[in-house]
Amino acid sequence: MIVDLGEIYRDIYVEASRTALELSKKYGYLPYMVQRYIDMLGEEEALKLLESLEKPVKPVVRANNVLIEPIKLRRRLENIGFKLEEIPWSPISFWIVGAPSTPSIGATHEYLKGYYYLHRDATSLIPVELLMHEYNGNVLDACAAPGGKATYIGQILWGSNSFVLANDLVLYRLRALVGHVTRMKLNNIVVTWCDARKLRDKINMRFQRILLDSPCSGEGRISVDPGRKTRTSILDLAIMVKREIELLYSVVDLAEKDGLIAYVTCSIAPEENEYVVNKVLDRRGDLEVVESPVRLFKYSRGLTQYRTLRFRRELENCIRIWPHIHGLFGYTICLLRKRS
């Protein structure tokens, strides 16, 4: 599929206003980013967003229930000084709300024994909960490293004959993925190395469930990685958007009829989310955006309009997680069904 970078750049180009310039100076962002927040949310709410991105998020322990009962893990971690809090919508996961000076949560014996996976934040649990709702067949995780979601899916599929195809392109991240899979003793995960855009030419299999957690600007993770405030110029963003369109377009070919694809980014940028999905919908006649099969908590809806851009109405079905509303990383999830 040919995607015109120039067209994307023209579509997403933003000129910063005086207010955006002032706020970007105060919070240390590239001006165009702040202008986008104002355009999406209005000045008052954009300020709340900027403030919330200055605050830390709570890391999460997700129990490997293949090896240990979550309640037993909780007791063991609390015995060595951690304070854990239940996540109401994820029964095997806990927020870490207190920690001893030593050991660090990523170096306990329980961690080394594979009893849990450590997430920076709870948002990455959400797409798995949605995609795997009442499903236990094979799953493709197209950009899987370092493996938080793939190992979670592996846990959900444990005991069935199904498996996760966990693919990625970046070798050092794949090394970490294999480390997690072996540490957690999950035998039902196959790890492969491929550009996800070329996967359809490399395997004959098709999937009922596909997770595409696309490499993105990571704008939703600024609270843990402030470098992202200035890392992505508009041109960089346009290049990412181009790749995201290509990725989504090509992984749809790997879905069976009626198969579900979760398009996920840890970004609140409409350019990387609604714009990408809208472009792919325009170019394919076999896709629709569907409602989430289960409501874990009160999400925000996807955008149907941003600046001069108009998106299809069905984009409303996408899920937006906002740091200032939900107290989590910024995240966007669109569930797409391949029509029969």
Place this chain on the structure above:
Amino acid sequence: MPSEKKKLRFRKGVLPQHLRRRFVRLIIELYGEDVVSMIPASLRYTCFEPGLCIVFEGDGKLNGSLTILYEGPWIAFILGKRIVPSIPFVSRIFREKGVKAAVLVKEQGIKAFLYGNDILPESVIKVIPPLKGVYAVVDPLDEEVVGFVEWSNIKNVYVNIYDAGVFLRKLG
């Protein structure tokens, strides 16, 4: 100067016959002839750095030309020139055939071991034969295998071959 990340090269393929033979010999020596049937017919390996390779079953779930880096179950480790069984493979042997060639270690000893240290003889609660020099380390708390050691007459300690912390230290 390219960064470390860019220099990464993985080596992979079918486990060479001489390594397979060496592995089978070790398994027979430690756990007996009757566990040989548990070793899969097809073994593949991926090396993440020279002398650090994971050996896995690779049962061919996928057809096509995709580069497979890992496909469970994990069967063995190649560390330097040595091939040693994996933690889950030996755990399965112990479940099905009983515990052999193992050391049960006190909590403090396990703690040090999981951070890459050797095990002192005084930390060992019990040695389970056969006494062939190589032992699975069992944590009595969960009755789980957490790594492998080799007795050293020179150092007078059980030398760490690898432990469950290896993933964190080596693979990130």
